[in-house]
Amino acid sequence: MATQRNVPTGRWHDEEEAGREAEASSFKAxxxxxxxxxxxKEPPLSPWRVVGLQAVVGVVAALLALLLTGQQxxxxxxxxxxATVVVPGALMARGMTSRFTSxxxxxxxxxxxxxxxxxxxxSVGMLMLAPKLVQPLSWPALLVGLVLCIKVYWVALLWRGRRVSR
Known part of the structure; x- marks a missing residue:
């Protein structure tokens, strides 16, 4: 006994098909x-460059914090x-650039x-260990370092876009 599939008909189905056909015809290998x-023209952005830039931003921010506050x-x-951003980022970069992943x-x-x-x-483990590793811990300063290093992704992408468009 053959089963029949319910094929939708009507306006929605026609628009969907037209969209697929347009995509298929506009694709060119x-x-x-x-x-x-x-x-x-658009070289890939190395994850190691991003991790390195994050590390530099973290060290510079820590030195500036020491100069401005005088508190170690x-x-x-x-x-x-x-470090809560850089260490896990380096682990991921190492894992993703291995031969096995490609x-x-x-x-x-x-x-x-x-x-x-x-x-x-x-990252979660490092945040949980932070109060034991750095005593006394300044949570606002930790969060500032965390956010600054996370935002380096955007800076790296903007920098790449600007460099490519030259």
Whole structure:
């Protein structure tokens, strides 16, 4: 006994089909030369460059905090906040740039999710250990370091966009 599928008819179905057809007709596979030209025009942003920039921002912010407040506890707390971003980010960058992650799209997606979980777990663990590692801990300074280093992603993306458009 053959089963019939209910195929929607009407205006919604027609618009959906038209949208798919337009997408399919507008897609054009790049040739090898076109792909190389696109890569040359818009080079990928290295995760190591972002992690390095985060580390630099964290150290500079800690030094500025020490100069402005004169309190080492503020500088150490700010540095701990920066480390809470930099260390997990470095772990993820290491994991995502390994040969195993580029084996197939499926492996890459699973690897990304795994390393993102590791990154979150290490960040939470470091935040939980912060009061034991830095005594006395200044939570506002830690949060400032954390936020500054997280925002480096946006600066790196803006910097990349500006550099590419030249």
């Amino acid at each position: 790049l040739t090898r030369e076109e792909a190389q030209a696109l890569r040359a 506890v503020v500088a150490w707390s700010l540095l701990m906040g920066a 084996m197939s799209p499926g492996t890459s997606a699973v690897s990304f999710m795994l390393w993102e979980f590791v990154k979150i777990a290490v």
